[in-house]
Amino acid sequence: MIEFTLNGQPVHSNDEPDTPLLWVVRDSFKLTGSKFGCGIAQCGACTMHVDGRAQRTCVLPIAAVAGKAVTTIEGLGTPEDLHPLQQAWAEQGVPQCGYCQSGQIMSAASLLSENPNPSESEVESAMAGNICRCGCYPRIKNAILTVAEQGQAGGVQVAIPLASSGSEGVKS
Amino acid sequence: MSGIKLTRRGFLKATGIVGGGLLIGYVATPNTNSPPLVPADGALAPNAFLQLTADNQLIFYSPRDEMGQGVYMGLTTLVAEELDVPVQNIDVQFAAVHDDYKHPEYGVQGTGGSSSIRVHFLPLRQVAANTRQLLLNAAAQDLGVARDSLTTEIGHIISKGVHYPYSDFIATAETLELPVETPLKPAAEFKYIGREMPRNDALAKSTGTAAYGVDVDLPDMHYGMVKRSPVAGAKVLSFDATAARTMPGITDIVQIDSGIAVVSESFWKAKKALATIQVTWHQPELANISTAQIKADYQAALDSGKGDTKGEGSIEEGLQGAAKEVERSFWTPYLAHTPMEPMNAVVRITQGKAELWAGTQGPSFAQGLVARHANVDVENVTVHSLFSGGGFGRRAQLSHIVEATQVAVATNKTIKLIWTREDDVRNGWYRQASMMKIHAGVDNNGLVTAWDTVRVGGDLTPHTVAGLLPGAMSKSPEIINDILVGAVESIFDGWVIDGGGVEGLVDDYDFPNKHLLHISVNHGLPLAAWRSVGHSFTAFAKETVMDELAEQAGLDSIEFRKRNLQGNPRLLGALEAMEEELKTWNIPQSHHIGISSHGSFHSYVAQAAEVSVENNKIRVHRVLCSIDCGLVVNPDIVRGQVEGAIMYGLTAALYGNIELENGAVKESNFHDYKVLRINEAPLVKVVIVESEEAPTGVGEPGLPPIAPAVANAVYGATGVRLSSMPLSLA
Numbered sequence: 022m023i024e025f026t027l028n029g030q031p032v033h034s035n036d037e038p039d040t041p042l043l044w045v046v047r048d049s050f051k052l053t054g055s056k057f058g059c060g061i062a063q064c065g066a067c068t069m070h071v072d073g074r075a076q077r078t079c080v081l082p083i084a085a086v087a088g089k090a091v092t093t094i095e096g097l098g099t100p101e102d103l104h105p106l107q108q109a110w111a112e113q114g115v116p117q118c119g120y121c122q123s124g125q126i127m128s129a130a131s132l133l134s135e136n137p138n139p140s141e142s143e144v145e146s147a148m149a150g151n152i153c154r155c156g157c158y159p160r161i162k163n164a165i166l167t168v169a170e171q172g173q174a175g176g177v178q179v180a181i182p183l184a185s186s187g188s189e190g191v192k193s
Numbered sequence: 194m195s196g197i198k199l200t201r202r203g204f205l206k207a208t209g210i211v212g213g214g215l216l217i218g219y220v221a222t223p224n225t226n227s228p229p230l231v232p233a234d235g236a237l238a239p240n241a242f243l244q245l246t247a248d249n250q251l252i253f254y255s256p257r258d259e260m261g262q263g264v265y266m267g268l269t270t271l272v273a274e275e276l277d278v279p280v281q282n283i284d285v286q287f288a289a290v291h292d293d294y295k296h297p298e299y300g301v302q303g304t305g306g307s308s309s310i311r312v313h314f315l316p317l318r319q320v321a322a323n324t325r326q327l328l329l330n331a332a333a334q335d336l337g338v339a340r341d342s343l344t345t346e347i348g349h350i351i352s353k354g355v356h357y358p359y360s361d362f363i364a365t366a367e368t369l370e371l372p373v374e375t376p377l378k379p380a381a382e383f384k385y386i387g388r389e390m391p392r393n394d395a396l397a398k399s400t401g402t403a404a405y406g407v408d409v410d411l412p413d414m415h416y417g418m419v420k421r422s423p424v425a426g427a428k429v430l431s432f433d434a435t436a437a438r439t440m441p442g443i444t445d446i447v448q449i450d451s452g453i454a455v456v457s458e459s460f461w462k463a464k465k466a467l468a469t470i471q472v473t474w475h476q477p478e479l480a481n482i483s484t485a486q487i488k489a490d491y492q493a494a495l496d497s498g499k500g501d502t503k504g505e506g507s508i509e510e511g512l513q514g515a516a517k518e519v520e521r522s523f524w525t526p527y528l529a530h531t532p533m534e535p536m537n538a539v540v541r542i543t544q545g546k547a548e549l550w551a552g553t554q555g556p557s558f559a560q561g562l563v564a565r566h567a568n569v570d571v572e573n574v575t576v577h578s579l580f581s582g583g584g585f586g587r588r589a590q591l592s593h594i595v596e597a598t599q600v601a602v603a604t605n606k607t608i609k610l611i612w613t614r615e616d617d618v619r620n621g622w623y624r625q626a627s628m629m630k631i632h633a634g635v636d637n638n639g640l641v642t643a644w645d646t647v648r649v650g651g652d653l654t655p656h657t658v659a660g661l662l663p664g665a666m667s668k669s670p671e672i673i674n675d676i677l678v679g680a681v682e683s684i685f686d687g688w689v690i691d692g693g694g695v696e697g698l699v700d701d702y703d704f705p706n707k708h709l710l711h712i713s714v715n716h717g718l719p720l721a722a723w724r725s726v727g728h729s730f731t732a733f734a735k736e737t738v739m740d741e742l743a744e745q746a747g748l749d750s751i752e753f754r755k756r757n758l759q760g761n762p763r764l765l766g767a768l769e770a771m772e773e774e775l776k777t778w779n780i781p782q783s784h785h786i787g788i789s790s791h792g793s794f795h796s797y798v799a800q801a802a803e804v805s806v807e808n809n810k811i812r813v814h815r816v817l818c819s820i821d822c823g824l825v826v827n828p829d830i831v832r833g834q835v836e837g838a839i840m841y842g843l844t845a846a847l848y849g850n851i852e853l854e855n856g857a858v859k860e861s862n863f864h865d866y867k868v869l870r871i872n873e874a875p876l877v878k879v880v881i882v883e884s885e886e887a888p889t890g891v892g893e894p895g896l897p898p899i900a901p902a903v904a905n906a907v908y909g910a911t912g913v914r915l916s917s918m919p920l921s922l923a
Contacts, residue, residue: 044460048459056405056407056534061864099400116261118580120532120583121582154532
């Protein structure tokens with residue numbers, strides 16, 4: 022059994038220790054905002070925060086997050102209580118198909134929490150691990166720079182109820 | 194309200210009365226099969242597209258699917274405009290499969306060809322206008338006032354200063370005939386069409402709350418994965434799953450048409466077990482083929498000069514009148530689509546009924562494929578469409594849905610079948626590879642006198658038919674399908690030219706003497722439409738040669754194109770709009786501009802690419818793109834689609850290359866099938882040409898011009914004319 026914190030709530034998982042965090046969060050805890058894109062840490066669609074830093078969770082065994090704090094897009098903000106990046110994303114019409122955007126936003130949030138005033142090239146290098154096949158790159162860059170300019174990157178992580186039944190979030 | 198009531202009232206007979214030929218075949222009648230939607234209690238559902246609930250919530254059932262291209266917003270805007278309900282107040286749902294939702298031109302329920310706004314612009318507005326008129330008629334009767342005294346605003350009818358929700362008049366509306374020819378709003382009165390408005394799916398897609406096929410979760414669901422042959426079309430001879438059977442959580446291992454499926458309670462367990470399975474394959478002819486062989490076969494075909502032809506005028510005479518000639522051959526490779534969401538489908542079969550959850554570009558084909566392989570009547574298959582994590586043509590082929598159905602049947606379980614990225618790159622359907630040759634002449638006035646072209650490569654249509662026909666005719670025997678597919682193949686081998694292989698090659702300019710020779714060479718790799726289809730490679734050849742001709746004629750590349758666009762005023766207009774904007778750009782000394790112009794999907798596009806070359810590395814700094822796509826419904830979505838098409842086209846221009854080795858695709862994932870990343874993305878400026886013409890495509894037309902624009906800029910920088918994709922100076 023592996024214990025960790027998921028979006029502010031203590032949880033434990035009985036999934037096999039080598040199961041990637043992505044699949045534990047998606048299939049056992051039913052939080053599906055984080056996406057499967059490549060399975061080899063090449064595209065960033067699965068990006069979550071582990072202890073506040075962006076991680077590719079499609080290759081991160083659940084054993085590696087024991088005792089750590091995991092934040093997903095659902096924990097970053099909700100439609101009713103948006104993170105500034107989510108707000109900028111929606112206002113500036115960043116998403117097209119939208120499939121990569123949770124990962125993009127999680128990478129961007131990690132960047133801004135470490136570097137609240139990134140240059141354009143710092144944004145590019147921080148975001149180079151996140152692929153968008155719709156080609157929303159110019160808008161992603163603009164949205165991040167807008168939030169940075171407004172100085173509202175914040176670092177607030179909101180705890181929200183888990184979608185699965187029971188607060189423990191353990192698969193039956 | 195019951196379906197019987199819908200039938201009795203006969204509602205919309207044909208909304209295709211207005212607007213002429215475009216609308217023929219667009220019949221919205223509930224009589225064709227079971228009702229398309231089930232209205233809530235007390236709701237008004239005057240047609241297949243709209244439902245107004247008792248609490249005044251308007252629901253729009255989108256007949257087209259959303260894969261990023263923006264129909265979720267764009268089509269809803271059309272309804273919003275004529276019904277006078279703001280877009281953000283409308284609940285959008287993906288339509289079920291029903292005749293009323295057929296694509297007006299394609300005759301099936303599908304999404305593609307950059308056509309959704311073009312074909313729905315009038316019909317959907319008409320449906321909405323008729324519905325508004327019905328509500329006004331009901332209100333006039335209920336309130337005892339003249340119809341003309343009433344106005345509408347934000348889902349309310351206003352009478353003598355009082356605002357009544359539309360839903361107040363549902364009961365009376367139910368008793369009235371639905372108007373059919375309500376005049377549409379004149380453009381001058383548009384409130385929503387043409388306005389800057391953020392997409393209505395942006396919030397869900399920024400918060401992880403938008404539901405894609407891969408997110409579907411059913412209580413009794415198991416995960417399925419398939420081990421397929423590295424070579425397309427191979428059949429299982431034997432397999433050894435001894436190790437997999439003993440692994441934890443594995444419930445079933447079954448053979449299906451495409452390979453061996455592993456079923457488990459979790460994706461990860463299925464994936465680990467799948468890796469241990471050994472399969473011996475009966476290999477098809479393709480297993481002897483590698484990319485070098487394909488190129489050699491294409492070259493031999495090109496040299497033979499034997500194929501299907503069409504043309505106008507005389508190439509010989511045209512060349513006689515030429516002062517200079519250019520002749521150049523081109524190679525463009527197979528490409529994978531790699532949408533961000535790998536293929537997936539959830540299938541549940543219970544007691545003669547089946548349900549499918551998936552995001553596709555062809556829900557009616559998907560329905561038929563599930564029916565065929567689950568052996569149930571097509572009417573008993575419910576399709577739940579979801580957001581697609583990218584399409585680009587890939588989701589118009591549905592072999593993953595066949596697999597999910599076959600696994601569900603074989604295991605008697607509800608199956609969520611997921612492809613990995615490796616499956617996607619290696620076992621998918623590909624953009625056709627091509628060899629092209631253009632021989633052209635230009636006279637002393639800078640006019641093209643001869644345009645002689647050849648294209649060698651695979652035909653797309655037989656693959657489209659092979660994949661989808663079994664879904665269109667869900668009960669036909671396999672042998673009949675095989676015969677029909679064979680017939681289609683032979684039609685293109687010596688009789689007819691498949692448009693998807695040559696579109697755009699001899700078009701756009703005033704070529705007085707033009708000729709096209711097409712030679713079909715098929716090696717068996719499955720082919721699918723890939724964003725902008727034939728244009729994705731023909732524009733590269735055409736616009737590279739146009740640039741070379743301009744140089745031969747001693748003319749600036751924009752001026753040269755303008756001289757040869759006198760018969761194509763809208764492409765000329767787009768080019769001039771681009772030229773105007775380009776004049777304001779400050780181009781650094783070390784950067785070079787490449788030009789292209791190309792029409793596709795009824796839209797007209799011109800581009801300038803600002804490129805530098807350092808140590809043989811091509812860097813695209815900025816792209817300027819003008820587009821005339823007629824009247825614009827949502828300018829920001831037009832800009833977004835053009836930006837995205839440029840990025841998608843740049844991936845192909847700089848990296849895209851699927852190669853075969855012994856019939857197997859060599860590439861496997863994003864590390865060896867590289868795609869453009871944010872640090873390589875150019876700044877893009879989109880100029881939308883103002884137009885009152887009918888709206889046309891925007892999802893694809895921005896793509897074709899980018900590769901030649903970059904190649905032409907590379908020539909300016911290096912003096913090297915690149916004629917193979919991906920572009921490489923090394």
